Amino acid sequence: MLRFLLTRTMTMVFTAFCLTIIVFFLTNLAPNLEKIAKSEAGSRISDAEVESWLARNGYGDPMIHRYGQWLGVVPGWVIEEEDRIRGRCIRPGMAPEDAPTFCGILQGDWGRSTVFRQDVSQVIARGLNLTAILMFWVMVVMVPGALLVGVLAGMREGSRTDRTLSTVSIVMTATPEYVSGVVFITVFASSAVGLRWFNGSATSAMDQITFVNFTLPVLTIALYGLGYIARMTRASMTEVMTAQYIRTARLKGVSFPTIVTRHALRNALIAPFTVIMLQFPWLLNGVVIVETLFNYKGFGWTLVEAAGNNDIELLLGVSVVSVFVVLVTQLISDIGYVFLNPRIRIS
């Protein structure tokens, strides 16, 4: 077990390392650096001004050198000007002599976001916090809903209940968020239809969540996953329901509700559990659309802003966090699988 955890952690570190190298390389291509200079020093500056700005702000070193600075194995850049000393490790309001020599991810310093003018760790923490709240409510709606629909549909394969619920879940899965979100806003939030039950903008939900301002974003994400998980649960349920031990139970005269809850359910939930855990990384990318659509400034929206503005250190931070989220949920999924299914051993 310990060895398993260790290998997984090593995989995670290695994946994060590879991904950050790729992201670092792509974000440091010349046109992308120019983009940063323009957003920082003014969108109308000349090419010569771009060059001088880049040189003055630590972008002049070779790329591998700068990656080392971000990692924290190479000393951060320091540039002396006539009236002051500026450097990577010298934060606003800090005296140059107090600043550390190394300030990279190994020292716990995630760098500074050029778009948000804040530490990357703060920006990511803010985004993750908001997204976690959104995901929590999505899970609260999605998981019980999906399991219920799936189990009801899978109990009696081919029945009218099965057909109806299957159709509904296929429609939900077949509708991407950017379609359902827009439809929801038009129908339930705008004066075009006139219902106006909910808010079409979740901006106020960042301060205080209410039923009115949070329903639509949660529903938009939840419904897509709900259909998918329900289909998986149904397939798993129908398979279990045809198993021999279920037939035996029926022949013994056990009542149908007891068969479903006591004998079928646990076995039927093994497959959906993996699918649910797989939803976490997928949700991370689903929130990109929904957060932008509903103007909810979480992790997905942060990623959009970082990518759109070539915010190098923020993008690297986002990558590391994403790798972490994906691999940790997979780890939990693998371990959880063992508890649900005694036939599997981790060795």
Add this chain to the structure above:
Amino acid sequence: MTYHDRTGTAIHPGARLYAREVQEGKLSRREFLVRSTALGVSASAAYGLIGLNAPVAAQETPVSGGTLRMAMETRGQKDPRTWDWSELANFGRGWLEYLVEYNADGSLRGMLLESWEANDDATQYTLKVRPGVTWNNGDAFTSADVAHNITRWCDSTVEGNSMAARMGTLVDPDTGVARDGAIEIVDDMTVVLTLTEPDITIIVGMADYPAAVVHQSYDDTDPTLNPIGTGPYLPEQNDVGIRQVLVRNEDHTWWGTEVYGGPYLDRIVYIDYGTDPAAVLAGAESGEIDATYQTTGDFVDIFNGLGWVQSEAVTASTVCIRFNQDSEPYTDVRVRNAIQLAVDNNVVLELGYNDLGVVAENHHVCPIHPEYAELPPLEVDPAAAEAALDEAGHGDTEFELISVDDAWQSSSCDAVAAQMRDAGMTVRRTVLPGSTFWNDWTKYPFSATEWNMRPLGVQVLNLAYRSGVAWNETAFANAEFDALLSQANSIADADERRVIMADIQRIMQDEGVVIQPYWRSLYRHTTANVHGAEKHPTFEHHHYKWWMDA
């Protein structure tokens, strides 16, 4: 008859000349107000010269208190003189003020300057500092602060400092900084500016949004970090892309309370909804905002339908669908002219901006500008356009027209592209999200640029089309144009200037610099309880005028 303004000093003779021109119908009232107040005549005295009473704006008694929430893009702050977005200034206006203020009726009034006076040929300006102004750290505001700021503006060696172009007549072209002796501190309350040549725009330039006045200790970094200013508010929250909050500074006695009244609001909250106006609408319908920053296109009707109050500002703001003359195939003037010939500006106005404006003539001088010269109407001839393009050898060239995903800019470009296709050209339309577009926008060969209005016709020409200036993204470089423009800049009389303007405007058309299809009216919508926050023609937010019913 001798006129005296409120302070008892004699009125500038130029202003009386202008007043006569108004009586003779040669000068519009708006232009008269801009120019006579620029010469140091107070707005009420100026109204008096043309036999009118100064308008009284407020009918109701403002109420103190309240929080106003407005949709606005909240961008990362930087050195005010390098501000390239009005939004940056509008947040900064909470604590950073201006020497003079441009008002919606076209007049200027003193803020940190109490008055100013030009000599008879507009080559020397005497600036009088307003007494009793203090910084929010307790320091007194004096002529040294004024001189310090003007010197900062003149420093053209700073990357992206657009104020240097506005202060051109004070800058030494060799060193790129303020000329020795150009800015002279006479006493604690007086600064004298000596220009190299007559300049009628310098005071108006001090009202422009990058001209925020900073403290002498300011170190060119993010101004929110140490918000020393003279204004009545302080930044409380500055989350880029999310929200910016201004709160009334209770520990600071603002000079303007006695002079102009206000401020009334306790808090002003700017909420960022990105560039999509539908998101702002969703925010409005959700009750998250009390006012829009700007309402465009179809959304004007939609907001009216919601029962929000509309305010309109008639402006010389526009969109320029411009060619970069350094990029193929637009290096060839025949190509540029052919594309212009294929496009009917009336159609662009109708399809791109719902007819919410006036048709323009591809030379970026507006009929509301005093020096506007009327030229023969533009010709539209798609067949001739295609023939001219074939002759230039670009009959089969694919033209790529790039625009930001902003609704009205994008549909205006669509209207241009559609008309080009009707004339037989091959056009590719590319629409980019704001975050991507603005990072590269000056490089696109064929693209659209939004221009805010300037009070005088020569001002935008100076900023945008003079050879090699910071904001010239057309790469237009024409010695004759530059020479004529310099000449126009030194002529205070609108009629005389108009003669030269006719040539300047004709050069703009003949050289095919831009397709400038229409002049926009600007709109803002607020809920019914918001007052004093009417749309300003140059997007300025005068927070101290805003108030709300309970």
